[in-house]
Amino acid sequence: MSTVHRATAAPRIVATTLLGGLITGLLGMASVAAEETPDAQLEIVLDSSGSMGAADPGGGTKIEAARAALNGAVDVLPDEAAVGVRVYGGRYDDEARGCTDTRLVTPLGPLDRTASKAAFAGLRPLGYTPIAFSLEQAATDFTTQGPRTIVLVSDGEETCGGNPCEVARTLAQAGVDLRVDTVGYAADPATRQQLQCIAEATGGQYS
Template sequence: MVFSGVWGRAVAAVALLSLAGSMVTADCTEDAMIVFDGSGSMAEMGFNQIGEPRIFDARRAVRIALPQIAPNRRIGLIVYGPGARSDACSGIDLKFTPRTDAAAPVIAAIDGLQPEGQTALTEAVDLAARTLDHTRKPATIVLVTDGKETCGGQTCALAAEGVATTVHVIGFKVRGDHFGWQGQNDYSTTISVAECLAAETGGEYVNTETVDELVAAMERTLGCALLY
C-alpha cells in the first residue's frame, strides 16, 4: 500500500522512529577494544550439543560483522588463551591498539587463531581498559566469551573497582557444567560469569547461539547509530 500527502509523511516518520529505536546508540568517536576468547574451550565439540568447534562460527561472524563496523570507529583487539608462556593462563595477547579500518587485521587474527589455554578473561578485560586509558576518557570494550573465568580472576570485583568504561559482554554458546550422575548431563545454555561486567558498567549482556545472533550482537555493541 502506498501512502501520500500528510498520511504518507506520518507513516514514514513512524517507520523512521521505529528503525532508529532499533539501532545501536554507541558514540563512535569513542575507541573500542574487542576482547576475544581464544581459549581451548572454543575448540570443543560433540559432548555439549555443539556440532562443530565454536571458533568456526565465530570466524564466520567476524568476517560478516567487522567490514560493516570498522569503517565507523577505531577498534583494537586482545585475544586470550593461545600463546601461553609461563603457564596456561598467561596467553593474553594485545594484537593491536585501536586503529582505523581495523576489519582486515581483526579478521586475519581470528582466522589464524588456534584455540588453546585457559580463560583469563578478567585479566584480559583489565588490559583492555588500561589500553583504552579508561580513567581519562570514555571508551567501549566488547568481550566475546564462551563462559567461565578459569584463571582465578575476580571478574565482578574488577567491575566493582571501577573500570571506567562501558563493557558489553557477548556470551557465545555458553554452557553449564556438563557432568551429571547416571548420564543426566546439563547441556543447557547458561549465563557467563562476566555478565556482572556489563551490569556494573552500563553495558549489555547478550547470549548468542548462531552466526546470525553473534553478528547482530557485534553490530549492536560495536556499531554506530545512523544519522539522518
C-alpha cells in the first residue's frame, strides 16, 4: 500500500471504528439482556435516506461507513441473540412515498449474520427521514412480550413533519417493555437533541 493510500485510508478506518464502537456498545448491552432473558429481542433501525450518500469525513460515503460498522457489530453479537433489521429511506425520492418509506428487511428471529449483512449491503441512500413513522412501525415488529430494544442509527433529524420524541413518549407510556437507544452519526446539534430526546423518553441511551 502506498504512503498516500495509507494516509487516505487511515481517517476512514478511524471513523468507521468509532461508529462501530458506538453501535457495538449499544448492541452489546442489548445482548446481555438477551442472555439474561430468553425472550428479549433487538431491532436495528437504520437510516438509508439521501443524506447518507454524503461524503464521510474519513472517505467514501456515510452509508458505506455505517455498513462496515454494522457488519462488525453483528459479528460480535452472541449466537443466541434475537435480531431484526428495519430501514427507512432508500426507495423513493418524492415526499408522498418517501415519508412512509420504511420496511423490515430482516424479521426478528434467531441471529442470522448472513441475512443481516445482505440487508446492509442492499442499502442505497435516497429520499426522506421518517423517523417518527419508522419508530411506530418498529414497535409492532416484536414477536415476544419480553424486553425489547431498538437501536436507531441516523445522521439527520426527522424530515417528514413527524415528532419522534412524542412517539417515543407515547411508546413509553403504553406500558410496553421497550427502550430506544440512539446513535447520531456525524449529527448536527438539532439531530443530537432529537435523538437524545428519543432515548431519554424510553430510558435508552444516546451515543
